[in-house]
């Protein structure tokens with residue numbers, strides 16, 4: 619019997635296609651009898667590239683069109699950068715597999731190959747992330763953080779042309795695009811805690827599609843999946859849609875999952891960090907417990923305000 623092909627939906631950006639190709643080849647290896655094809659979908663996030671990310675309404679604009687294609691049965695499997703996925707998966711869809719995480723750290727690319735501490739006084743760093751801006755201010759209050767638009771290539775070019783002295787990007791994206799040797803410094807996780815899901819991929823299908831769910835299991839990495847579940851439960855409990863910067867990273871050591879999390883108010887004046895541990899099988903409980911701890915430590919004041 620001829621098996622129908624499986625359509626893998628991806629954004630058309632270079633990073634998204636590299637990620638989709640990687641998942642396609644892993645799936646192909648695990649299921650040689652099935653044909654896998656990549657379907658490119660252009661998203662609002664790509665179309666609005668000239669608009670600063672902070673100005674775009676809501677979260678998840680990179681994933682929405684792909685989810686719509688999934689629901690409309692135009693594709694069967696979606697591959698997303700997990701950190702671009704909203705805390706809640708829409709009804710009708712399911713996040714079934716999370717492959718092993720790439721390096722979760724942020725990375726600095728600078729003119730003159732300087733590290734963050736070596737950059738000259740008053741240097742300009744290009745970033746569109748409120749989280750990264752606060753983290754920079756915490757160690758180098760003299761540095762000017764300027765808004766910068768565009769994809770990863772455009773941001774690196776801004777360094778090469780002297781528009782900015784440095785940019786901070788997720789190491790994972792740079793490594794996946796083959797630019798590991800452009801990284802001048804890997805920033806410490808102590809200060810630059812990444813947002814939930816950084817460096818991880820999310821494999822999404824229509825819920826109830828048991829055949830595809832079974833297929834995607836081949837690319838799942840259980841420790842990463844559990845870590846990401848904790849990070850996303852943390853995000854959800856804090857209020858996924860709020861504008862307050864939220865960072866979280868889960869790590870698994872044997873049967874113990876440890877989650878570190880940070881939440882800042884919109885001005886960056888108050889930054890609250892803590893960690894929680896628990897059994898790896900109770901990942902979401904760890905995420906919720908940490909969120910509640912941060913809320914009781916004072917995050918409740920600015921989280922609630924941000925939603926108004």
Ligand SMILES: NCc1[nH]cc(CCC(=O)O)c1CC(=O)O
Pocket residue numbers: 699700701702770786787788789790791792815816817818
């Ligand atoms: N928001 C854009 C985005 N989505 C995923 C990555 C990089 C790879 C990843 O974190 O998985 C990036 C760029 C960046 O933050 O540098």
